[in-house]
Amino acid sequence: MKTIQFREAIAEAMSEEMRRDETIYLMGEEVAEYNGAYKASKGMLDEFGDKRVIDTPISELGFAGIGIGSAMNGNRPIIEFMTFNFSLVGIDQIINNAAKMRQMSGGQFNIPIVFRGPTASAGQLAATHSQAFESWYANCPGLKVIVPSNPKDAKGLLKSAIRDDDPVIFMESEQMYGDKGEVPEGEYVIPIGVAEVKREGKDVTIVSFGKIIKEAYAAAEELEKENISCEIIDLRTIRPMDHKTILDSVKKTNRLVILEEAWPFGNIATEITYQVQSQAFDYLDAPIVKINTADTPAPYSPGLLKEWLPNSADVVKAVKKVLYK
Amino acid sequence: MKKITKKTYLNWYEEMLFWRKFEDKLAQVYIQQKVRGFLHLYNGQEAILAGSLHAMDLTKDKMITAYRNHVQPIGMGVDPKRVMAELYGKATGTSQGLGGSMHIFSKEHRFYGGHGIVGGQIPLGAGLAFADQYFKRDAVTLTFLGDGAARQGSLHETLNMAMLWKLPVVFCVENNGYAMGTSVARTANHVEIWKLGLGYDMPCGAVDAMNPVKVAEAMDEAIKRARKGEGPSFLELKTYRYRGHSMSDAQLYRTKEEVEEYMKIDPITQVLDVIQKKKYATNEEIKAIDKRVKERVAECEKFAEESPFPENNIMYDTVYEQEDYPFLAHKPE
Ligand SMILES: Cc1ncc(C[n+]2csc(CCOP(=O)(O)OP(=O)(O)O)c2C)c(N)n1
Ligand SMILES: [Mg+2]
Numbered sequence: 001m002k003t004i005q006f007r008e009a010i011a012e013a014m015s016e017e018m019r020r021d022e023t024i025y026l027m028g029e030e031v032a033e034y035n036g037a038y039k040a041s042k043g044m045l046d047e048f049g050d051k052r053v054i055d056t057p058i059s060e061l062g063f064a065g066i067g068i069g070s071a072m073n074g075n076r077p078i079i080e081f082m083t084f085n086f087s088l089v090g091i092d093q094i095i096n097n098a099a100k101m102r103q104m105s106g107g108q109f110n111i112p113i114v115f116r117g118p119t120a121s122a123g124q125l126a127a128t129h130s131q132a133f134e135s136w137y138a139n140c141p142g143l144k145v146i147v148p149s150n151p152k153d154a155k156g157l158l159k160s161a162i163r164d165d166d167p168v169i170f171m172e173s174e175q176m177y178g179d180k181g182e183v184p185e186g187e188y189v190i191p192i193g194v195a196e197v198k199r200e201g202k203d204v205t206i207v208s209f210g211k212i213i214k215e216a217y218a219a220a221e222e223l224e225k226e227n228i229s230c231e232i233i234d235l236r237t238i239r240p241m242d243h244k245t246i247l248d249s250v251k252k253t254n255r256l257v258i259l260e261e262a263w264p265f266g267n268i269a270t271e272i273t274y275q276v277q278s279q280a281f282d283y284l285d286a287p288i289v290k291i292n293t294a295d296t297p298a299p300y301s302p303g304l305l306k307e308w309l310p311n312s313a314d315v316v317k318a319v320k321k322v323l324y325k
Numbered sequence: 326m327k328k329i330t331k332k333t334y335l336n337w338y339e340e341m342l343f344w345r346k347f348e349d350k351l352a353q354v355y356i357q358q359k360v361r362g363f364l365h366l367y368n369g370q371e372a373i374l375a376g377s378l379h380a381m382d383l384t385k386d387k388m389i390t391a392y393r394n395h396v397q398p399i400g401m402g403v404d405p406k407r408v409m410a411e412l413y414g415k416a417t418g419t420s421q422g423l424g425g426s427m428h429i430f431s432k433e434h435r436f437y438g439g440h441g442i443v444g445g446q447i448p449l450g451a452g453l454a455f456a457d458q459y460f461k462r463d464a465v466t467l468t469f470l471g472d473g474a475a476r477q478g479s480l481h482e483t484l485n486m487a488m489l490w491k492l493p494v495v496f497c498v499e500n501n502g503y504a505m506g507t508s509v510a511r512t513a514n515h516v517e518i519w520k521l522g523l524g525y526d527m528p529c530g531a532v533d534a535m536n537p538v539k540v541a542e543a544m545d546e547a548i549k550r551a552r553k554g555e556g557p558s559f560l561e562l563k564t565y566r567y568r569g570h571s572m573s574d575a576q577l578y579r580t581k582e583e584v585e586e587y588m589k590i591d592p593i594t595q596v597l598d599v600i601q602k603k604k605y606a607t608n609e610e611i612k613a614i615d616k617r618v619k620e621r622v623a624e625c626e627k628f629a630e631e632s633p634f635p636e637n638n639i640m641y642d643t644v645y646e647q648e649d650y651p652f653l654a655h656k657p658e
Binding site: 030033034037055057058059060061064085086088089123124125126127128129262265291292293294295296297299300301302303304307308310314315318321 | 473
């Protein structure tokens, strides 16, 4: 094992894959000469040159579509959005073209492309720069959606995403790029669609993903002191979702809390809630509780943002609620 | 256009200096973590605002821009104390602390934001002009955008419709040389952004935007054209930003020498040179202005510091016009 930053895990995954496959290129704003707005492609221009590590103008619709078009014609592009907030400028290309092309063409055109970049809030950036669109993308058939929470998962899953023959949305976080974690020394991949139990426990299951899962870890530590044992599942892949890992855990703990940084209406937690009640209704000893961001655009002011975001104290409360404590 | 007089120059000097010092103060309090998020400062680009304001009819004309937007609302008449308070996230801020640095708005003073998505404000600017045309209001909208934003599809779609419908709007590209770390030359096969107007047969041209006189003249022509019902113009305002893109920019994409070259033609210095050459003010009078500017900035800081933070309910109350909108709960009680 070696210890690297999340951003290094991203760069390693892309670089290793680009070494083994000439059809892959990386394209996006500031990815080349600036080494990535968040330095997630550091050194890649030097190694691969400007044919394969390509700075774009601020033209998300154009370069998302150019990526998809090239994928119809032999490339396996990695398209970086500086953040997924800006993917909205190009979302038509992703939803109407990348996601639908294969079926619409009767299976002729698969689209082996990865759209990646940070998702969700990153401090006091206010309404337009703090959004989590996991559920928007996961709602769309034809796409796969991955949201890792640590360097090891990020590297292994990004390699799988790049090798995958279908379009993959791969979501990171500005607030995770500096996180350090252990990753295996050699070559490894982590399969898409497999959740991981990050902490074993017996009293309650907490499902989460992405950077917000850290609030669940902190809550579990707190609750441990009160002899409450939490099992934490990191979804890692949102679509397709690993129902089995969730259900197995719920059947053991009989209680479920879902922590997701997203607006509450029709989000990933809502989908999990439906799946669990339909497949494990008899195992539940309490209604499922979900914790989300407030049902409003993100506010700027620090106190408001704190109230808007979910935190570990909310998780503690939710766990106690499902335990009737 | 109103004549450019001694009074204009003295006003320019004081206001431009105030904007500069206001931004410097923000940089300072940002480092103290009193202002958070991104912080995009206007230092170096002040002649654009000064010249534009001179050419506008401030009783009815409108302005909209991107996220580099702290001083434009001040120029339009907004109390700078409230802008500073917004950056502090205070209840007394222009958006009651909801918008922060990138999202300053003032309906009262016809400043329509403050927009964080690059290119997002461009169609809005044309839409403001559409409504003015619709209601025969005889007003013009100045729509500002960066050189980077000139590469967004939103610009091209909007230019076409604005020209098709002869909307009373002036598209003003503030070409400060860079979009974050990307120079203009690296974003297109051409560097003369003003020529984009040619494809739409839109009156267009480049302006030396380190000089407020040049800006005022170009704006005046474009605004007059729009007001007469002859439609939009497309101006490339050649300027420069002294500071990094935001506060966390190592600026490896440019040299110190380049920045220094532009500082030699600094817009505030240019204005001061005229004042001194034409003896519009004595050294004492200039010192008095400098002192007043300092005091005004200090007042803003004091106001922002002392203002209260907003109550939590404000983030709900401001989402919908509907007063009893049934928001979903997001946390366990
Ligand atoms: C759609 C979109 N893409 C990317 C960004 C990130 N971003 C913010 S500012 C900026 C550069 C814009 O440069 P320019 O238009 O020249 O304006 P300047 O900052 O120089 O005033 C970028 C890429 C964004 N906010 N919105
Ligand atoms: Mg620029």
